[in-house]
Amino acid sequence: MLDTTTWPGDVDNYVDWLVWLVGELLTDPKHFFRSFTVKELGRLMTARPDALPVRAHEMGIYKRYFDLIATGRKTTDIRVNDSSRRKIKKGSLIRFRCQGDDVLTRVTRYPSFREMFDHESVASVNPLATRDEQLANIRQTYPPEREALGVVAIGIELVDPPRQA
Structure with a gap:
C-alpha cells in the first residue's frame, strides 16, 4: 500500500501523481507482462518530478489561431458542442496544442453567439x-451536420505563456 501521508497537497494532487505513475509504468512495454515489486514501485515513486503539468482539457488548434491566443489577441474560440465539449465547464x-507548442487557458462559457457578442467583440474571435x-x-x-450539434463559444483567459516542446 502506498504511504499517502508523505504526499503534498490534496486529493487532486494525489490523483495527479497516480496518473503520472501510470504513465511511467506504461512507458516500459515489459511491464505489461509482469507485476511490479514494492521495491520497483518505491524507486519510481521517489523518482517523480517536483512539479507535474497542470491537469487540463486538451485541444488542437490551427497555427494561425494558436499564435493569436498565445499573444493575447484572440480571446474567444468557437467549437462545435460535441460530447467532448459538453464536459468543459x-x-x-x-491546453491548446499546435506543432509541439502549448498554451494554458481558462474557460468562460456562453450559451449562444448572441450572448457571446454581447460580451466579446467580433475581433476577439479573430x-x-x-x-x-x-x-x-x-x-x-x-460542416452542417457538425454545426447541427450546436456551438460553444469559449472565452479565453491566458493562464500560462506558451511553451515549446
Missing part, C-alpha cells in the same frame, strides 16, 4: 478577419 482549464470572413471560415471547418 466555466473555469475549466484548456482580430484579422471581419464577421463575414469568420463565418465563412467556421463553415469551412464545421
